[in-house]
Amino acid sequence: MRPKELFSKIEQDTSEALCGRVLMRIKHAQKRKALTNFIGLGLISLVSLSLFVSAVNYIGSEMQVSGFSSYLSILFSNSGSVLANWREFTLALAESLPIFSIVLFLVAALVFFISFKIFIKNISAVRLSF
């Protein structure tokens, strides 16, 4: 008898239920993972939303304080003088830009949109698992 044939004869048979148990175990693990992701991402989305709202308020107040919003209103109300002194105006506008709060706002926006996008995607995974 060839080795392969001989060795296949000493194989144990698996019980019929084993496949079912394996698949059931994986299904439970999938449900657990989907639920954990759903809750985790939900919380992250909520936290990042509140940070995003705070960042919006912060950037608004910083623009007031730095004078950036005043320069912007001059640009629209008195464009003639702005054009005549465009170099000085541009410099003043750049200096008054609240860089830190803008960066903070962009980061908060990015985190919120990404986490929210993944959270929405995960809703379908949770629905399929349950």
Next chain:
Amino acid sequence: MKKSDTQLVIEYKDGDEEVFTELVFRYVKIVYNQAYRLSKNKSDAEDISQEVFLKVWKNIKKYKFEYSFKTWILTITRNTSIDWLRKKRNIVFSDFENETGENVFVENIVDQEMLADELFAKIEDAKMLEEFLEKISLNQSEVLRLRYKDDLSFEEIAKVLNKPIDTVKSLHRRALMAIRQLIN
């Protein structure tokens, strides 16, 4: 036409979760048998098999096709079996690691012309083979089973057993010599 393991894994990674069921059906017997060989207990072998497929499911996205899927899953099975048995304290490490204490007389007989086909042709039936496999070391019997039942190359067996390829070939040669000795 039956899809290859690689195709199934690619499809799974692309989002087709149903193909995992196909992989389970394809490998449950192989995994169970390897777990049984090591644990010698049906209930443990079933528990180990479930653990193995759970690990495969968790890590399949990290599988990089460096080795065949069969090799990868058999490696996981072996490692999971060892960890399981270690927890149950059933394991005797010398069963896996001790390659000394071989019969010097057997060591010195090198029948270069004896092929495995010819050797196994002398074995009358599966029961006799099973008895011989019980009498040789666990490492040696593992090498023979992985080679002749699971069709793994020496390189793949080395990966599964986490041993150098020369050691695997040496184990293979010694296993055949030991069985030849038992037949005689």
